[in-house]
Amino acid sequence: MSLGRKIYKGPRSDDDQLSDRQTSEEGLFSERDGFSKYQRLILGLGLTCGLMLISAAVLGICCAKAKDFDMSDLAASPLFAELNFYRNQSHIIKAKVEAQASLIKERASHLQIKQEVNLKRAFVDKLQGKIETLKQDVKILQSNKTTLEKNCGWCLPKWIFHKRSCYYFSDEDVSSRKNWTDSRDYCISKGGDLLVINNLEEQVLIRTHLSRGSSSHVWWMNGFWIGLTDVATQGVWVWVNNVTETSTVYWRMGQPSRSGPQTGNCVAFLGETISTWYNADCSQHRLNWICEKEARKTDAV
Template identity: 35%
Template sequence: MEKVSFVRNAPQVFFNSAGYFKSRYKTFGKAVYGSNRWVLLCLGLLNVVLLIVAVSLGIKCAKVKESSIHVTHSSATQPTSEYLHDNHSNVIEAGENLKKTLETAIKNHTLLKEQIEQKKSINDENQRQVETLRTEKTNLQANISALEGTCGKCLPGWNILNSSCYFFSYLESSAVKKNWADSRADCVRRGADLVVIDTPEEQKFVSDSIQNMKTTTNRWGNGFWIGITDVHSEGTWTWINNVTMLDRRYWMDGEPNNRGQKEDCGVILYSSISPWKTMFDGPCHYPYHWVCKMDSR
């Protein structure tokens, strides 16, 4: 059977028996000259060449790709390193700034604390001064009231009756008590003397005045020294103005009794039973409050 070619006028390449290259065109429907062995050999050589070229191109591409990756990595790493370095520097700088800010805040806090302590000390001193002024104000008001009550005829803290002024030591200090001699010395220092009771009105005035001047529940402990004694002659009671007391109506019942042979000085206290019977004799060394008397101005 005759071979048929569907490629019209296709060039045919082959080698003759002498090894020379020949070419001719095969006419449609004609057989092809040449040997298949030489064609296969050429194709094999061509494949080898192509393989070598392909391998060379692959190696070349691999090197190019590796170089490209290295360049890309270096390009990507360098900005990151620089960014981290810059950020580290910024963090250190921010830390230093915060440290300085904290130190400044601590200094300001210490200064503020010192200022607060100073102001507190000043405030405490002002409070003490206020308390002192309040005390002085109270004393001045008391003095004004006393002056108004005595119309300026008696010293501050003294009470007036008729033309005489009276000082009750309890009003100056409820805690201070003295014996008879020291009480009289205090009155003399004030320009007065222990009270001498001349009239029933005066007796009642003194008795009523000491009604609420009490320092103990013991009745006998709330007495006041007055200016009468029998120290020079037992049983003869004489006022400090050298007037002998003949009327004994001001003595409490059973008084004076010279109990224990040692009661030689006169004491007065408040009696709810009778304002007239308020006197008794007591030991002169015993501590009591006292009543001073002086003429008004």
């Protein structure tokens, strides 16, 4: 209430005071209601401004991001290149892993193959041993077969059959060899005698079957006694069947010898040519020997 309106009106009754109080309270309540509306208006405006600020901030961020994404191709190229690089790297890593897996598989396969090869090699070695044993058996069988075929049941074992005669070639070591006389005794004990060569065919036959081994460095110690001597008359060579030998074609060069340690009155056989005869000491020299006997069925075993 303004001061111009404050005019004294005298004593007031209770009713007037009550009425003034009511009027004052109504004005007070009216002011309160007006203040509440302003607050609401201000609060609404504040909220609106806040929302507008938030929207502006969001729009600013979005624009900034949109600007970043709206880079030129030149600026994006390194990123795409790096992206492609990593993609290629992933392919390389994948290929490496696959290669390692394949290598492990190949190594396992190689190990298995190696084990199989070792087993097969052991099996082959075992078979090779059996083959060698079988070869020896075959050799023995062939030797027996050859002996049987050659003997045809006409000769003793280890004797060679040819036409109507059987031949034996001794194969003794040096300590068991004999002189001419003992060699002949052996042949006689088997029903034969020392070899008598009747013709060129027989000469070739004996040379073919003669052992090629050399047990002594002295050549004439490797020969074989045959049944030819000049004991009765020097220079007249006679076979054990009393047939005189007149041919000289079978003598080795320089034979018969009449000087030196090789000389003697008995004949031995040695050589790979037609000329194979040489003379040696009948009693002192010890050689192998060749026997000959007539083939007979009763000698077969």
